[in-house]
Amino acid sequence: MKRLLIPLAVAGLSAAILVQPATAAPKWAKDDLLPKPSDAYSAAYFWLESNGAALRKATQYSLDTKDVPKLVSTGSKGAPDGKPGMTGPTTNPKPVTSKNVNLPKTIGKVFFRGTDGKYHWCSATSIQARNRNLVATAGQCVFADGKDDVYDKWIFVPGYYQGNAPWGVYVGAYAFTAYDLDTYDDYDGDFAFVAVHNGFSLAKDKRVTAKEFKAWGGDKWVKPREITAAEFGKCRLELGDCWSEGKDAPGDLVGPDFPGAVLEKVEVNKDAYTAARAGKGQGRKFGEPVVEQVTQPQWAAYKGLGEKGTGPDKLGNYTITHYYTQKWVKPGTSRKYFVADYYIGVATDRGRLGDVVGGQGVAWNQPLGQQVVAFGYPADPHPDGDKAFTGLTPKWCAGKTSTKSTQINTFKVETHQTLKCTMTGGATGGPWLMKYDNSKRTGYVNGVTSLFADTDENNRIDTISSAIFDGEVADVYNKANYAATKSIVGPNGELLK
Incomplete structure (x- = not known):
């Protein structure tokens, strides 16, 4: 695949330029999630119907491994593969002051249906993008095992809390990750950037006439309602949509x-x-x-x-x-009578993700040993069985990342950065923010939680790891930055084509 020189000096990005040989192998991979508005609407409705029942049913995503990965220091300082660069955050929330760490408005959960057919979630964050539509998470939370295989019904819910989506649901349209993760399942590239459609929320069901039902271009359905024999007779006289089932038979x-x-x-x-x-x-x-x-x-x-x-x-x-x-x-039987009630689903467009909750900056080719704050929704128990987290609310860890890269043979990892942290599975995909401004709740994503380790072998998670955000990450980010998405529903709540 022929490579071009692609500048990052667009839409507020730094002036860093990614220089790739013309014959270099691709560093990025792109896969479609749900680019069609009709498919995106169906996925969002799947998660939101019945007051978010599927959201509450989902469990934290965890890698299918019995043993906690072993970390081995490579002795390498994780030398950058290009010039350092960063793009600044999009700030929407009003600055606040607090002695405690203020949770960013950008963080939330991604939900998807796994290859096991069950519903799962990971942690994630909104990030800066020219179209204000990007989510950063772990690659394992988007790309299933196997080439060109992504999870189904993928959505992002910023500010998620106990089945509620306070700022709407954002359905994934396109996913971008490292070529080696997508092709070879290489966790050195365990990160992903997902371009999402405009968010939207569902209102309560609205009952309408048959004529309004027929003309409606959005989601709609018919609900049968049981009526009396007298009401059935009146309905038939008025040529209504009614019917009967069964017959009267004595016992x-x-x-x-x-x-x-x-x-x-x-x-x-x-x-x-x-x-x-x-x-x-x-x-x-x-x-x-x-x-x-x-x-x-x-x-x-x-x-x-x-x-x-x-x-x-x-x-x-x-x-x-x-x-x-x-x-x-x-027992005998009795004839039952029904009439059709018509309903439509009225949705509200919430706008672009970055316009609603803002977006964190992104940094690459920074030296190791950065002071960061890592956020996520941990839920897995520790190896000793102690369940210290519920996954209902976000948690955080703060400290300096390792000054040398780490090798994790179980997942083909040759160079990861690590952070001392007790968060467990469920925090997977959560952002590592350097230069975090507690008053603005913004920083620069310089990693996302990938793997968990017990370095002192006391059956307690004490370390998390992330791909090193280098020039390859910047290349993938640059590709995702150009992804264009759109609204799913119109001003009247109708489904757009």
Whole structure:
């Protein structure tokens, strides 16, 4: 594949230039996620319907490995492969001051359906882009094992909390990553940039007429509603969309041992009850007589099969004694009537991701040993079984990254950077922000959480690792930076083509 000289000095990027030999192998890979608005809408609706039931059902994504990876220092300082560069963050939130670390508005969770058919999530962040539409996360949270294979129903939810999407849902359109990760599953390139469509939110179902339903270009569905026979007759006269199911059929008398037989009680007079035999069977006694206390007017007006008392007893109570026999029946059926109610799904366009929550900057070819703050939604238990995190809210670690690169043979890693941190799986894909400004809640993404390790072998995660953000990352980022996406829904909530 022929390579070109691609400047990064666009849309607020630094003046760094990526120089590649004309015959060099590609460093980046691009795969489609859900570029069509109709597919994107369906994916978002899948996650949002039933008040976010699928979102709450999802579990943290974890690598399928029984052993905690072993880290081996390579002794290398992770020499840059080009000039250092960075692009500044997009800032929307108002600056705030706090003695504690203020959580960025840009971070959230990505959700997807894994190759196991189950729903999973990772951590991620919005980043600066010329189209304000990029998400940074780990490559393993986008690209499944196998060449050119991406996860299904991929979305990003900034500010996610317990099934809620406060700033809307952003569906992935195109995914970019290192060529070697996409092709060879090489975790030295375990990062990804995903271009997302405009975000949107779903409103409550809106009931409409059949004419409005037919003309609606967005999501729509018909809900059957049960009605009475009288309502059904009126509906038919008015040529409405109604129908019936089943038929009226009385129950048949059967023996008590007949499969599915149902026991009912039949009230009889005292003589019939006395004449009936005890035991289980058709027409036999149904338990003991039942004495009912009633008011004097009820007692005086009663003309049923029960036996009235002679008058008030010593306590002034009036009673009626009821007698029952058994009736064993095969249940009958009844005809049911339904009418069609028409509903449409009205959605609200939330705009571009970067315009809504801002975007972190991106830095590459920086020296190792940077002071960073890492964010994520940890949820996995530690190897000793202790579950220190719930995954419901974001957590953070702060410190300096390793000054030498690390090798992790289990995942073909030759050069990763590491950070002392106790966050566990679920934090995968969360950003490592250098030069973090606590008042503006912004910094520069210089890594994303990839792997977890127990370096002192006490069965507790104490270290996380990330791909080193070098010139290859900048090359992939530059490609993603040009990706154009669009709105999924129009001003009236209709689905766009």
